[in-house]
Amino acid sequence: IVLTQSPATLSLSPGERATLSCRASQSVSGSSLAWYQQKPGQAPRLLIYDVSNRATGIPARFSGSGSGTDFTLTISSLEPEDFAIYYCHQRSNWGGFEFTFGPGTKVDI
């Protein structure tokens, strides 16, 4: 399964709403989709798992939705610390086990 993220870059201002898309080439089974945030020089951080569940300590302004092949990460009101790269992540059991990451969406000011 190939993941495509759009847009590649999203230029917004603090306080604005960010909507990030992740599309899979085949239907993602069993709600196996997660989102991560990565800032420069840091390891990725888990934001959302099972499509829509926030990880421990993640603010409520982050939400995930979607099903099948189309998924969305929404940041309701951008804070200065939210400017980063966001990756979606899925698990596939098609033809053998594989994890895949999307290419990422950069949210910048």
Add this chain to the structure above:
Amino acid sequence: EVQLVQSGAELKRPGESLRISCKVSGYSFTNYWINWVRQMPGRGLEWMGRIDPSDSFVFYGSSFQGHVRISVDQSISTAFLQWSNLEASDSATYYCAREVGRLEFDLWGQGTVVSVSS
């Protein structure tokens, strides 16, 4: 404290071998799969493979099968990623990550930078 602590940066020459490590602390090592993820300079995340520390069963990503080896040492709660014949294209930051639930990686190491150059 629950954490994954990786070994330090490495500078190697093409053709050399290398093993980097990921030491687990704060939880039972054998309870969760450990994954390795590559990030080439300025690029995205690539899944390399995963290992079950309880029995050393490994899945490799199709792009990495045959090029790297993933292993664990239960006695020291440590996972390893190793190469027998490094190439310049192996220059990257490598992360280990704990896998929980269906697929999510909830805990990450700090990353190990590997530079391969003649």
